[in-house]
Amino acid sequence: MASACEGCPQAEGCHSQDSCEKRNGITKEPMNPKSDIKCVIGVASGKGGVGKSFVTVTLAHKLASQGLKVGILDADITGPSVPRAFGLKEILTAGDDNFIMPAVTKGGIKAVSLNLLLDDESSPVIWRGPVLSGLVRQFWTEVNWGTLEVLLIDMPPGTGDVPLTVFQSIPLNGIILVSTPQELVSMIVSKAGNMASMMNVNILGLVENMAYVKCPHCGDEISLFGDDKVLLETLAQYGIPLLDKIPLDPSVTALVDSGNTESVSTDDMLVKAAQEITGLL
Numbered sequence: 319m320a321s322a323c324e325g326c327p328q329a330e331g332c333h334s335q336d337s338c339e340k341r342n343g344i345t346k347e348p349m350n351p352k353s354d355i356k357c358v359i360g361v362a363s364g365k366g367g368v369g370k371s372f373v374t375v376t377l378a379h380k381l382a383s384q385g386l387k388v389g390i391l392d393a394d395i396t397g398p399s400v401p402r403a404f405g406l407k408e409i410l411t412a413g414d415d416n417f418i419m420p421a422v423t424k425g426g427i428k429a430v431s432l433n434l435l436l437d438d439e440s441s442p443v444i445w446r447g448p449v450l451s452g453l454v455r456q457f458w459t460e461v462n463w464g465t466l467e468v469l470l471i472d473m474p475p476g477t478g479d480v481p482l483t484v485f486q487s488i489p490l491n492g493i494i495l496v497s498t499p500q501e502l503v504s505m506i507v508s509k510a511g512n513m514a515s516m517m518n519v520n521i522l523g524l525v526e527n528m529a530y531v532k533c534p535h536c537g538d539e540i541s542l543f544g545d546d547k548v549l550l551e552t553l554a555q556y557g558i559p560l561l562d563k564i565p566l567d568p569s570v571t572a573l574v575d576s577g578n579t580e581s582v583s584t585d586d587m588l589v590k591a592a593q594e595i596t597g598l599l
Contacts, residue, residue, distance in 0.1 A: 347455060347487045352417050353463035355389070357598050359470050359522070360484055360493040362514070364506035366397075366475035369527040370496045372574060373564070373588070374472040375403040377494075380584040380592050382427050386467040386599075389420060391457050392431035393484055394474040395450045401433045405577025410434045417462035425580040428466070430457050447479030454480055458488050467599055476509075485517035491598050492520040494591055495558065498528045499546035507552050522594040523561035524553060531566045542566065561590040 349355060361374045374390060382388045392400040401407070404423040410430065413419050420428040432453065463469065471488065474480050484490070493514050497503050507524065514521050526546060530539040546563075553560055564587060573582050 346489045347459050349489075350417065350459055350462070352415065353461070354465045355463055355469045356466065357468050357491045357595065358488060359468060359595055360473050360488075360490050360519070361470055361496060362473045362481065362493050362510050363475050363496045364509040365502075368475075368496050368498045368506075369564075370394075370475065371399045371403065371472050372571075373494070373496045373525050373527060373591075374470050375400060375574065375579045376582055376584055377588050377591055377595075378427050378468075378470050379425065379580050379582060380588050381468055381595065382425050382580075383584065384592070384596070386596070387426070387465060389428035389463050389466045389469045390430075391454075391461075391469060391471045392429065392433075393454045393457070393471050393480055395432050395453055395480060397474065398431045398433040400429055400431045400472055402577060403574050403579045404429065406431075406434060408434065413462060415462070416460075418456075418460055419462055423580060427580075428463060430461050451479050451483035454483050455487055468595055481513065482517075485513065485519055490519050492522040492594075494522050494561070494594075495524040496527055497524060497549065498543055499526055499541070499549045500543045503549045503552055507549075507556060507558065511556055511558060521558055523559040523591070524549075525561050525588065525591055526563045528566045529563040539565070561594065562588050564588070 361370055361377070363370045371394065378388045378390050390400050392398045401421070404427065406421045406423065406429060408421050410418055410421060418430065420430045421434050422428055471484055471490075473484055473493075493510075495507060495510055497506050511521055526549060528542065529546065530541050532539055550560065570582050573579065
């Protein structure tokens with residue numbers, strides 16, 4: 319990816335990342351005293367509809383199945399889907415210390431989402447950018463996450479206010495990009511990847527979602543969106559590794575949609591993505 323200092327008029331003679339971050343408005347919010355989180359990973363995409371939330375919840379399930387303490391911060395405020403994927407319906411409350419207590423799945427994954435603060439999950443969120451960004455900060459600073467090895471942040475698509483807030487305010491250890499193998503992937507990867515680079519955030523790699531579907535009769539792999547030649551060329555151009563390919567499996571989709579994500583078998587799913595994260599611990 320391009321250097322985060324490219325195009326900066328003060329780049330020459332500057333050797334301080336701290337001063338660069340201050341000039342770009344990057345002020346990391348401190349972790350609250352009730353939280354002890356070893357590793358924070360963002361899951362991002364340059365566009366919607368690529369299965370970013372699906373990757374987030376199944377990756378959380380895989381990591382938890384390996385014995386890790388995992389949490390999910392649902393930063394996709396206007397399209398939160400994490401609670402439904404785990405069948406969570408409880409309304410979040412604050413503890414005696416006034417910190418928000420996250421919901422906990424059957425498998426022990428902690429989760430915070432706007433839909434866990436609404437009486438009706440179908441209520442539209444008609445808020446402007448600064449309000450959305452403020453809530454994401456609160457999910458980081460005012461939630462009692464306890465002790466976690468990994469906190470995954472399900473980020474909204476694009477490069478708008480909320481992704482910018484996550485990059486600027488939360489100390490990320492890295493991000494994982496999600497895309498489908500379509501022709502416009504070059505633009506998708508470029509936008510999200512360049513934003514991460516400008517914010518000095520490490521890109522761990524990309525997960526190719528909906529890479530293919532297996533024929534139920536003969537077992538042949540059918541590429542619904544065509545081959546991934548353009549995707550692989552784009553990744554090579556920007557030096558981003560391809561971590562995993564996830565097929566489109568209607569049975570897996572049905573489990574997630576019905577709130578049974580923790581019943582999905584992830585033995586052969588997201589292997590390299592999980593390895594990249596555990597390698598940071």
